[in-house]
Amino acid sequence: MAQGDFNLENEWKYLIYRLGGELYGSPLLSVKEVIKVVKIKPVPYTVPHYRGIISLRGNIIGVVDLRIKFGLAPQENKYGGNVLIVENDEMMIGALVDDVDSVMALNKDDVDLNPAIETKIDTKFFIGIAKVEDSLINLIDIAGTLSNEDLKVISRNRGVL
């Protein structure tokens, strides 16, 4: 990540979204685009959280259901849901969320970067917990959370296509 390109103010801007009724947040700059869910084409022989592929302006993008990935109960999106298009160094990944809530600028004081929590998943993609108006927001690095295995799958799909 080219951190130097962004000023401090932008560093602390987060895109807040919902997953299973809970608020999650990801750095705004890690998200390339927010799109409305279109028809997701299922792909056989994939892991459960891999929902399939979509076509965005001619690019085939694999979509991962973050609910399933995070071990939450799977749920059909009421309002169609949103897909956050995330770009890492190799490729673009679509992350399916229930709903995008807002863009929030967080103060450093509001963020607890080292909370005492136990988790099964790799905590290197867990940024911390923000406290905003009585509610807690999990701050997650979306790009990092997708494992290498996931990336492989997506990459191979793209290769086949």
Place this chain on the structure above:
Amino acid sequence: MTNVSYKMKLIAINFFTGIISLYFLIDGAINSNFGQSFWLAGVTLAVISFLFYVLVLRPMDTFCENYFDNTLETLEKLIKNFSKISKNSKEYLSNNTKELDLLLEQDSVLAELNFSIDKTLKNAEESLSYMNKSKNMSEEGKRVLDGLKEAMDGIRGAASALEEIISVIGDINQKTKIINEIVFETKLLSFNASIEAARAGQYGKGFAVVAQEIGNLALMSGKASLGISSLLENSTNQVKELGTYIQEKIKDGERSADECKRVFVEISDGLPSTLSSLDTVFGLMRKQQMEMERIVGNIAKLDQMIKRDGTVTKEMTLAVAELTKDADELNEHVVSMNDFFTVGNIVERRNSGQQYQDQYQYQNQNQNQFENNFDNGMNGTNGSTNNNYNSDLIIKDGGSNFNQDNLFANGGKNDSSEVNGLSNVEQEMNNIEDQLNPMKEVVNGDNVSAVDRAREIAELYNKSLKKNVDTSDTPTANDSRFKDNE
């Protein structure tokens, strides 16, 4: 008196002829001229007067004696019978009064019955009018209910209009969904704008604010749209509930109205049969009333008849008195004739005739007294029952059916006609009594209803009237009553 002077003349002529013949005979004897015509004339006159006495006056006397003896005997019988008639008339009248009392009693009962029938009729008429009223009311009610049903249909139309409102609300909701869509898109746009602004760094700072504002606007729009949606949903629910409620109420109202109408129809359907049955009852009652009136009329007639009988008896008594008077006069003639012929026992007979006459006068007096009492009694009952039994009216045409003028027309002229007249009177009396007896039985009968009794009385009376007419035309010698009395 002409008869007497004629007889006297005859005797005087005979006597004078005797004197003249004696004179001639004596003159002849004194002068001794027996051969002369005067002496011969005297002899002839003496012979003539002797012969006149022997051949005319003596037989005439004997004949008269025998003839008037017979006449007197007949007259005695006649007077005896007259007294009997008078007596029987009295009895008959008293019987009639009893019957009349019974009849009058009956009549008051009938009047009461008639009054009660009148009252019932009035009540029935009232209830009939009430029924007619209620029939009209039920018809009115049916009309009102029809109006109510129309109103219900109107309300139903209003309820369907409510459904239209619901559909309009649905349309609005649809439009709100579009707004929501726009809001969603705007939100996405604002997010993407924010992302692009962040990527532009320092240069995208202003744009980031715009994106933020757009996002806020989208949020506000979204909230408003959400509010509208919830409001619309509420309205839809409320309108739906209202519609269902109105429909239910309309159904309830229609059910009630139908029930009400059914009841009204039942009432108005039931009313004609009730009315017709009431009409039948009415008709029967009217018939009964008419019959009752007829019965009362018949009783009035009967009363008239009985009174007329009374008048007949009265007239009969008067006629008997006349007859007796005539007989007496006849007797006087006989007596004077017998005086002339110097029949000794005539006086005795005359006295006995006087005795009969006295007896008759006494009876006649009693009869008059009785009749006065009877009339008074009648007037008293008239006053109490308020029925128009006009005795004057009855007396006016009384006796016309009984032909007593014919019966007594020949009275006093000669013996045979008197006897015939008497037998007719007796027969008449017997007939009347014979006819009244069954009537009496009917009147006294306990098991027969009053109406039937009155009807029977009326029928019997009609029969008796017919009989009277028949018997007065062709009299028969049926004298059982008098024979029994003798």
